[in-house]
Amino acid sequence: MTKEALLKFPCEFPIKVVGKANAEFETFVLSVLRAHFPDLQETALQMRPSKDGNFLAITITVQAENKEQLDIVYRELTASKLVLMAL
DSSP: OHHHHOOSEEEEEEOOOOOOOHHHHHHHHHHHHHHHOOOOOOGGGEEEEESSEEEEEOEEEEEEOOHHHHHHHHHHHTTTTTEEEEO
């Protein structure tokens, strides 16, 4: 069974984005996610700095309507040099 078959839309879906810890990275990630999920709540957001504080992992749980929506978000995030990884 494929991963796609395991997801039933709409569903809550966590998106984790890692980049260098700076305001530009945070602003970029939040702007992309708010553009696609306008009802995004602050409670859906978790930020976790790396041990030395050089990197930041942002996890946002969104209400995904379909796979295409998620694909677009991942493409936009990973197209930026600010994003080291998006899971």
